[in-house]
Amino acid sequence: MDALELPRDDGQDGCRRLIRARVYNFDGPAQACRKLTLFLVSGLDNDLNPRRIERYLVLALESGAEPVLVLNKADLCQDLGAAIGAARSVAAGHPVVVANALDGTGVEAMREWLRPGVTASLLGSSGVGKSTLLNTLLGVERQPTAGVREHDSRGRHTTTHRELFPIPGGGLLLDQPGLREIQPWAEAASVEAAFPEVAEHAVNCRFRDCRHQGEPGCAVVGAVDEARLASYDKLSRERDALAIKRRDRQGSLWVRQFQKLHDKRR
Numbered sequence: 001m002d003a004l005e006l007p008r009d010d011g012q013d014g015c016r017r018l019i020r021a022r023v024y025n026f027d028g029p030a031q032a033c034r035k036l037t038l039f040l041v042s043g044l045d046n047d048l049n050p051r052r053i054e055r056y057l058v059l060a061l062e063s064g065a066e067p068v069l070v071l072n073k074a075d076l077c078q079d080l081g082a083a084i085g086a087a088r089s090v091a092a093g094h095p096v097v098v099a100n101a102l103d104g105t106g107v108e109a110m111r112e113w114l115r116p117g118v119t120a121s122l123l124g125s126s127g128v129g130k131s132t133l134l135n136t137l138l139g140v141e142r143q144p145t146a147g148v149r150e151h152d153s154r155g156r157h158t159t160t161h162r163e164l165f166p167i168p169g170g171g172l173l174l175d176q177p178g179l180r181e182i183q184p185w186a187e188a189a190s191v192e193a194a195f196p197e198v199a200e201h202a203v204n205c206r207f208r209d210c211r212h213q214g215e216p217g218c219a220v221v222g223a224v225d226e227a228r229l230a231s232y233d234k235l236s237r238e239r240d241a242l243a244i245k246r247r248d249r250q251g252s253l254w255v256r257q258f259q260k261l262h263d264k265r266r
């Protein structure tokens with residue numbers, strides 16, 4: 001039996017003491033019942049970067065979490081339709097939420113995923129508004145926030161440590177420092193999952209091991225958006241290169257820590 005102090009995730013104040021019985025079956029410890037959600041936050045005060053979103057998506061899928069794309073700072077966006085279209089085109093079918101953390105517009109939609117039993121995390125570059133989103137969800141200014149640099153909208157790395165907050169109404173939400181740069185280290189499946197249209201067309205390639213780089217009878221080149229295919233190729237190469245290196249980059253470290261945190265709480 002283990003005892004853990006957990007912040008409540010059912011919207012009530014205070015802590016609860018969770019007495020957890022380890023249940024073993026023939027395959028080892030019983031499977032987790034907590035759900036992991038990753039809010040991949042971008043700021044619309046800058047051009048949306050589809051290549052960065054693809055990386056975040058691979059990272060999320062690698063961690064086993066359910067990804068939700070959050071396009072924050074909707075109030076600063078000139079062409080919301082175009083931004084949403086750009087996000088959808090790289091979202092691989094995962095949900096896209098448009099938000100304004102300052103006035104709360106769209107933030108309510110995030111509660112859809114913040115329910116008892118869910119551990120969620122905010123992930124994104126510095127200055128995209130992760131802590132502001134958290135404060136709005138909490139209804140109090142718990143985390144400090146700071147203005148971005150005017151000329152390029154970059155953040156100031158205001159949040160410096162990870163902290164998990166119970167959200168009124170349910171769920172635990174992790175606020176954390178902005179990622180400086182992430183490297184995919186991913187398993188094959190995560191890159192494939194972030195680019196479903198590649199696999200969809202690849203079944204029609206003449207050669208089973210087609211790399212979609214000009215081989216005859218390739219069904220992917222021409223059918224898949226060129227920039228997407230280039231990104232798929234780049235991420236796949238990075239994955240292959242990293243697979244033989246030590247996996248201690250920021251990204252993989254982060255995933256391990258998130259998983260550890262998650263494991264502790266189930």
Ligand SMILES: Nc1nc2c(ncn2[C@@H]2O[C@H](COP(=O)(O)OP(=O)(O)OP(=O)(O)O)[C@@H](O)[C@H]2O)c(=O)[nH]1
Pocket residue numbers: 072073074075076099100101102103125126127128129130131132133144145146147148155156157158159160176177178179
């Ligand atoms: N106009 C507008 N500004 C926003 C919005 N959300 C956040 N901001 C502002 O953006 C700046 C950065 O917000 P933070 O919440 O500190 O960003 P962060 O992602 O937590 O940044 P780090 O902690 O450095 O990783 C602050 O000045 C916020 O007030 C929004 O929806 N609209």
Ligand SMILES: [Mg+2]
Pocket residue numbers: 130131132143144145158159176177178
């Ligand atoms: Mg912050």
Ligand SMILES: [Zn+2]
Pocket residue numbers: 202205210211212213215217218219220221
């Ligand atoms: Zn091919």
